[in-house]
Amino acid sequence: MLNISNNSISKNIDLTKFKSGEDIFTKEYHKRFRQFLMGFSIMILVILFLPWTQNISSKGNVTTLQPNQRPQTLQSQIPGRIEEWFVREGDFVKKGDTILRISEIKSDYFDNRxxxxxxxxxxxxxxxxxxxxxxxxxxxxxxxxxxxxxxxxxxxxxxxxxxxxxxxxxxxxxxxxxxxxxxxxxxxxxxxxxxxxxxxxxxxxxxxxxxxxxxxxxxxxxxxxxxxxxxxxxxxxxxxxxxxxxxxxxxxxxxxxxxxxxxxxxxxxxxxxxxxxxxxxxxxxxxxLLYITAPQDGFINKAIKSGIGETFKEGEELVGIMPANYELAVEMYVRPIDLPLIHINEDVRVQFDGWPAIVFSGWPNVSYGTYGAKVVAIENFISENGMYRVLLAPNKDDHPWPTAIRVGSGAKTIALLDNVPIWFEMWRQINSFPPNFYQPERKIDNSSKKKK
CATH class of the missing domain: 1.10.287.620 (Helix Hairpins)
Structure with missing residues (x-):
C-alpha cells in the first residue's frame, strides 16, 4: 500500500476496487489546490504592480498656526508683591481684564504721591x-x-x-x-x-x-x-x-x-x-504696571505664583493663559535625510491621539480617521532633537479637524510623496533606500513660467 517494497503489486492489483482506494484515488483535490496556488500567485503578482504612495511618518504635537495664539505666560516688568487675585484657574478673561494686583517692594517707590x-x-x-x-x-x-x-x-x-x-x-x-x-x-x-x-x-x-x-x-x-x-x-x-x-x-x-x-x-x-x-x-x-491685565481673550491655565504676599523679581512668570481664539496646526519633525523631500503645500495625513483610526500609509484614500493637512512652513535650522520642524495647517479641501482637539495633544503624521509600484517600495525597504527625490508639479510649472 505504501509502495516501499521493491516488489510492486500495484500493477497486479487494482486498488480502486477497494472502498478506501476508491476514496483516495478517484478524488481530484490536488487539482483544486493547484488552482488555488495559481490564483493566489496571480493575485500577488497583480498586487505587486498596484500603486503605492511613498510617505514619511513622524510624530508631532498640536499647536497653533499664529505665534500669538499659543499658550503664554504673563510676567511683571517690575519686581513686586502679590496683593490680590481677581481670577481663578479656568476662568475666561477678556482683553484688558485685571488678573491680579501687585505692590512695590523698592523703597524708592513707596511714596503714594x-x-x-x-x-x-x-x-x-x-x-x-x-x-x-x-x-x-x-x-x-x-x-x-x-x-x-x-x-x-x-x-x-x-x-x-x-x-x-x-x-x-x-x-x-x-x-x-x-x-x-x-x-x-x-x-x-x-x-x-x-x-x-x-x-x-x-x-x-x-x-x-x-x-x-x-x-x-x-x-x-x-x-x-x-x-x-x-x-x-x-x-x-x-x-x-x-x-x-x-x-x-x-x-x-x-x-x-x-x-x-x-x-x-x-x-x-x-x-x-x-x-x-x-x-x-x-x-x-x-x-x-501694578495691575496685571490680560493681553487678549483667553482662559487662565495655571497660577505659577500663588498666594498673597509672595514677592517676585521682574520678568518672573506669574500666570499662564491660553488664547480663546486660535487656528489649530500640527508641528512635526523630520530627519535631515528626509528634509529635501518636504515642500511647501505638500499633502500630509494626520492622526490625532485619542481619535480611532485605521491607517494604510501607502493608500491614504483607504485610511479611516485621518485628516488632511498642508505644509505651510519648514524650519531652516535644526532643532535640539536633531530633526527639522515642519508646521502643518488644515487642508481646506478635506474634512475639518475635530473641534475637541486641544493644543499640546499628540499627533502622528504621514507626509505623502511620490507614487510607485508596491514591488518597488518593497525593494526599496529591503535595501533601506530613501524615498524617491522629486519636485512637485507646481514647482515645475512655476519655474517654466519664470523661464518664459
Whole structure:
C-alpha cells in the first residue's frame, strides 16, 4: 500500500476496487489546490504592480498656526508683591481684564504721591526755564541798546573829531597868515631902521614899525597857541572815540557774558525738566504696571505664583493663559535625510491621539480617521532633537479637524510623496533606500513660467 517494497503489486492489483482506494484515488483535490496556488500567485503578482504612495511618518504635537495664539505666560516688568487675585484657574478673561494686583517692594517707590510730587517739581522747573528765557530776552535787548548807544556816541565823537580837524585846518591857515604878516612887519621894521640910519626916516616911524612888529609877533604866538590847542582837541576827540569803544565793548562783553550764563542756566534747567518729564512718564507707567491685565481673550491655565504676599523679581512668570481664539496646526519633525523631500503645500495625513483610526500609509484614500493637512512652513535650522520642524495647517479641501482637539495633544503624521509600484517600495525597504527625490508639479510649472 505504501509502495516501499521493491516488489510492486500495484500493477497486479487494482486498488480502486477497494472502498478506501476508491476514496483516495478517484478524488481530484490536488487539482483544486493547484488552482488555488495559481490564483493566489496571480493575485500577488497583480498586487505587486498596484500603486503605492511613498510617505514619511513622524510624530508631532498640536499647536497653533499664529505665534500669538499659543499658550503664554504673563510676567511683571517690575519686581513686586502679590496683593490680590481677581481670577481663578479656568476662568475666561477678556482683553484688558485685571488678573491680579501687585505692590512695590523698592523703597524708592513707596511714596503714594510720588508722581504728583514729581509733577510739582516739573512745574517749578518749567517756570525756571521761562524765567531764564525772559532774562535772556532782556539781556539781548540790553545788548542791542548798548550797541545802538555805542553807535550814537561814536557818531558824536566822530563829529567832534571832524570839527577838531576842521578847526586845526582853519587855525593852520590863520597861522600861515599871521606868520606872513609877522614876516612883513619884520621886513618893514628892518627897512625903517636902515632908512633911519641913512636919515631918511624919523625915529617916530621906527617906533611905529617896532610897535607893529611886536604886535605881529604877539599875534603869531597867540595863533600858534590856538593852533596847538585845536590839535589837542583832535587828540582828545580821538581819545574819546577810543574811550567810547573800550567802555561800550566792556559793557557789551559783560552783557554777553550774562547772556551766555542765562542761556547755559536755561539749557541746564531744560535738561532737568526733560529728566523730570521722563520721571513723571516712568512713574505713571509704573503705576499702571501694578495691575496685571490680560493681553487678549483667553482662559487662565495655571497660577505659577500663588498666594498673597509672595514677592517676585521682574520678568518672573506669574500666570499662564491660553488664547480663546486660535487656528489649530500640527508641528512635526523630520530627519535631515528626509528634509529635501518636504515642500511647501505638500499633502500630509494626520492622526490625532485619542481619535480611532485605521491607517494604510501607502493608500491614504483607504485610511479611516485621518485628516488632511498642508505644509505651510519648514524650519531652516535644526532643532535640539536633531530633526527639522515642519508646521502643518488644515487642508481646506478635506474634512475639518475635530473641534475637541486641544493644543499640546499628540499627533502622528504621514507626509505623502511620490507614487510607485508596491514591488518597488518593497525593494526599496529591503535595501533601506530613501524615498524617491522629486519636485512637485507646481514647482515645475512655476519655474517654466519664470523661464518664459
Amino acid at each position: 510720588l508722581t504728583e510730587r514729581t509733577q510739582e517739581q516739573l512745574d517749578v522747573k518749567s517756570q525756571s526755564v521761562d524765567a531764564y528765557n525772559n532774562k535772556v530776552q532782556a539781556l539781548e535787548r540790553q545788548i542791542n541798546a548798548l550797541e545802538r548807544e555805542k553807535r550814537l556816541k561814536l557818531q558824536q565823537a566822530n563829529n567832534k573829531l571832524l570839527q577838531a580837524n576842521l578847526q586845526v585846518r582853519s587855525d593852520s591857515i590863520d597861522l600861515k597868515a599871521v606868520e606872513t604878516k609877522n614876516t612883513i612887519a619884520q621886513t618893514q621894521f628892518d627897512r625903517v631902521i636902515n632908512l633911519q640910519k641913512e636919515g631918511l626916516k624919523a625915529v617916530k616911524d621906527v617906533e611905529e614899525k617896532r610897535a607893529k612888529f611886536q604886535e605881529a609877533a604877539a599875534k603869531l604866538i597867540s595863533q600858534q597857541n590856538k593852533y596847538l590847542s585845536s590839535q589837542n582837541k583832535v587828540i582828545n576827540a580821538r581819545l574819546d572815540i577810543s574811550t567810547i569803544n573800550a567802555s561800550y565793548d566792556d559793557k557789551i562783553a559783560k552783557a554777553n557774558s550774562n547772556l551766555f550764563t542765562a542761556k547755559s542756566a536755561a539749557l541746564d534747567t531744560r535738561a532737568q525738566v526733560s529728566k523730570l518729564e521722563t520721571n513723571v512718564a516712568n512713574y505713571s507707567r509704573r503705576n499702571s
